[in-house]
Amino acid sequence: MLKKFKLLLKELKAVPRKTYLKGVTALFFAGLALFGFFYLSIYWGMWGKLPSEQELRDLKQNEATEVFSAEGELIGKYYIFDRQPVLYKELPQHLIDALIATEDVRFYEHSGIDSRSLLRVFVKTIMMGDESSGGGSTITLQLAKNLFGRQDYGFMSIVVNKLQESIIAQRLEDIYSKEEIIGLYFNTVPFSDNTYGIESASRKFFNTTTSNLSLHEAATLVGTLKASHYYNPRLFPERSKERRDIVLNQMQKYGYLPEDIYKEVTERPLTLEYQYFNNNEGIAPYFRSQLKKDLVKILDTLTNEDGEPYNVYRDGLQIYTTLDYKMQVLAEKAMTEHMTQLQKQFEGAYGKRAPWEKQQLITEALKNTPNYISLKEKGWKEEKIMDSLTSKRDMELFEWGAKKMVRASVADSVKHYMKFLNMGMVNLEPSTGAVKSWVGGINHKYFKYDHVAQSRRQIGSTFKPVVYTAAVEAGIDPCTYYSVREITYEGGWTPSNSGPEEDPFVNYPMKTALSKSINTIAVKVLYDVGINKVLSQANKMGFPPDLPPYPSIALGTAEMSAVDLAGAYAGFANKGHSVKPYYITEIKDKYGNTLATFKPKVSSKPAFSRTTNQVMVEMMKATVNEGTAARLRYKYRLPNDIAGKTGTTQDNKDGWFVGITPNLISVTWAGADDHRIGFPSTSIGQGANSALPAFALLMQKMNADPQFAEITQAKFPTPSEDVQQMLDCEPLERDNFLERLFSGADDPESAEDKKEDKEKGLLNVIKGIFKKKK
Incomplete structure (x- = not known):
């Protein structure tokens, strides 16, 4: 370029001076006129409409919606661009100093365009081809680019875009103060990892707010602005540290940083506390996915100041939830x-x-x-x-x-x-239905299906407490004894017991039958109570109204989601009142104005009496202390007050465990996504092995943290003397063979029918005694 320029000068020297001056003058004015027309064509919008002064005053940017836990911890975002606004007064001074020292040292002296820098760019970069001479972009020019982007105009792109930005920059300087421009800049500038705005970058890379950014953190983020991918501190930490130190050097050079502090900070290693806020990564991804579905429906009913529905991706909403961050x-x-x-x-x-x-x-x-x-x-x-x-x-x-x-x-x-x-596990507060933790699967990136809310699986023996609740409510004493032996019901259905074969001459009281989860007795109790009464009891407790009206319901052939089962079980720890699980408490707009609030939904009437409540809790405590969930005591050594129920479905397809403590209801499911695949054996597939351990491990972790003392140290109320007497019976009794031989006691017919046909009873008993066990 320089050689061509020198040759041009030699040729011009050969031209007569007068002619030369006329030619240069004409050329100059022609060029000036051409440039003026070109500039006006951009100013008038012939290369694309420029924002008006009013549009610049009413700047609106897509802002990420933030989701917070019950304690105010940020747990996720919904966004097109990860951007969150912050006020100028929240910007620490060393962050502002770092930006000005690095990007625009004469920021407070110019009115949007730095003529000295532009002259340097024109001479060194354009005329002499020296790309190391730097750019001429001011903070205001960069803001214009951040706000409106750049268009492709072919070989004219760089010139057209630069002139458009210069016009917008001057308009911005006329409308906003220098402090407001700094604030706008920090709220719109792109950082690494598709992050827009300083607040989002602070939270993502350092898990802090902008106002709490340290000097070296601020310098690191400002350093990435030169090339957000190249200096990405997550991907290229060494490169990012070098750039951080350059920023600190600029601050020291221009008097923003004393030399001793400069030396101290540059010696620090680059440390990140990176936070993922996308659908697949980070905390509670299944919860956030379900929450988004609910928010879309809720926001359709709310309108903004323009009368339009709010948009979860653009409107910078603040969503407050019931989720306990630490428990999650x-x-x-x-x-x-x-x-x-x-x-x-x-x-x-x-x-x-x-x-x-x-x-x-x-x-x-x-x-x-x-x-x-x-x-x-x-x-x-x-x-x-x-x-x-x-x-x-x-x-x-x-x-x-x-x-x-x-x-x-x-x-x-x-x-x-x-x-x-896969697994689904949900924990909620029984008094309100507030969801405290939500694990919908093993990995959201690879397994999108949510086993807390979406999946409806057979609930197995977790339905048996409903049968026994209905029985106690109907006046059947919990110490009523039932034979374990199998019998065949109308239609040829013969329910059998899983696990070790039971002695057919042993009778168990209801309290033991529940703790041992004996199928044959659960069905007999259902027949004694009546299926309609059992279904009615289930509806009162919050089970869905479409339960199958068949005797097999006693063994849990109904299908439910884990979260609905948790809401139904809450009554056992909430004086008989079931709850509707909920997880949104408040929705605010980007200015902090409340748009909607959500309160607990607790059933107005108890589903069962106080006495029944105490009886059932004691019976399910026996499940934990000596029954199918006893490994909570002997293997996991949990000392907590816990009641519960295990569940296993036919062919070992589903394993369940419901844990009940005074202040927490926990429901866990485990199984394969494909319904055709079950566990290879009951020993592996039973709820006590497939589902219970996840609850046990969670309780162990909570026991070790004093923060959860309100849950882990809570005690069930001591049952009344009447209830204690009701449950005071031997855990089993041997069958009186002669009495059994001459009665049809286990036949599901009515008592009057049995008396009229003892011979039939004898045949049924003999058939039951010698029947081959499955």
């Missing part, structure tokens, strides 16, 4: 610890007999994948579709402990994911 962290850890071990146990027990190794099952699962459905809709033939789905490529697969990059096909991935067990 512990619940996720407990789930991970348990499911990692259960998965190994599950796969080891199946060995080479694993159902996910069966080609028919894999093929059926493939036909439900989006890939198969999409190709089918395009008209592909079956053979071609299968060829496509079995072709291998590089992909990332989930494994406990680490991600795995492999060469695999869609069919391989379907087979891989089919083997994984």
Whole structure:
């Protein structure tokens, strides 16, 4: 460029001076006129409409909606661009100094355009090709670019965009003060990892607010502005530290930082406390996913000042929830610890007999994948579709402990994911229904289906307390004895017991039958109470009204979500009052104005009496102390006051555990996403093994933290003397064989029918005694 310029000067010297001056003058004015017209064409919007003064006064930017825990901890965001506004007075002075020293040292001297910098850019960068000379952008010019972006105008792009920005910058300087411009800049500037605005960047990279940014944190973030990806402190920490130190050097150079502090801070290592705020990462991803669905429906009923519905992605709302941040962290850890071990146990027990190794099952699962459905809709033939789905490529697969990059096909991935067990666990406050923790699955990135709210599975023996509650309410004494032996009911249905075979000549009282979760007795109690009364009792407790009206309901053939089951069980710890689980307490707009509040929904009438309440709690405490949930005591050594109920469904498809403490209801489900795959044995699949340990591990962690003393140290009320007497009976009795032989005591017919046909009773008894156990 310099050589060409020198040659041009030699040629011009050969031209007569008078002619030369006329030519240069004409050329100058022609160029000036051309530039003036060009500038006016941009000013008049011929290259794209420029924002008016009024539009600049009414600046609106998409702002992220923030979600907070009950304690005010930020747990997530919903956004198109991760941006959150902050006031100028919240900006620490060293943050402002770092920006000015690095980006625009004459910021307070110019009116949007720094002529000296522009001259330097023109001469050195454009004329001499020296790209190291720096840019001429002021903070105001950068703000204009941040607010309105840049368009593609071909080879004229850089010139047109720069002139547009200069016009907008001058308008901004006319409208806003220097402090307001600084505030706007920090609220709109892009940082690393798709983060917009200093508040979002502060929370994401250092888990703090802007007002609490330290000097080295502020310098780190300002340093990324030169090239947000290149100096990303998460991806390139060493590079980012070097840039941070340059920022600190600039601050020292221009008198914003004493030399001793400069030296001290530059010696510090770069430390981050990175926070993920996307759908798959971070705390409570399943909860946030469900919350977003609910918010969309709620916001459709609320309108902003323009009469438009609020938008969860754009309007910078503040959502306050009931979630306990610390408990959520512990619940996720407990789930991970348990499911990692259960998965190994599950796969080891199946060995080479694993159902996910069966080609028919894999093929059926493939036909439900989006890939198969999409190709089918395009008209592909079956053979071609299968060829496509079995072709291998590089992909990332989930494994406990680490991600795995492999060469695999869609069919391989379907087979891989089919083997994984999943879990749903929800904890709520029984007095209000406030959700305290929500674990919807093992990993939201790979398993989107939520097993707290979306999944409805058979609830197994967790329904038995409803049967026994109805029985006590109907006046049946909890010490009423029932035989364990199997009998066949109308229609040929013969419920049997799981686990070790029971002695057919043993009778158990209801309290023992519940703690041992004996199927045969639960059905007999249901027949004694009457199925309609049991269903009515279930409805009063908050179970759904569409329960199947069949005797098998006693064994939990009804399907429910974990969160609904928790709400129904809350009555046992809430004086008989069921609750509607809720998790949003308040919605505010970006200015802090309350848009909506949400209160607990507790049933107005108790579903059962105080006496029944105490009886049932004592019976379910026996489940924990000596029954199917006893491993809470002997294995996990939990000293807490706990009642509970385990549940296991047919063919070991689902494992459940409901834990009841005075101030917390916990429901846990475990099983495979694919309904066709169950646990290989009851010993592994029973709720006491598949679901209970997650609750046990959570309680252990909460016991170790004084913060949860209100939950972990709470005690159930001492039962009344009447209730204690009602439960004062032997845990079993031996059958009187002769009496049993000549009566049809276990036949589900009425007592009058039994008296009229003792011979039939004798045949039923003999058939029951010698029946082959399943």
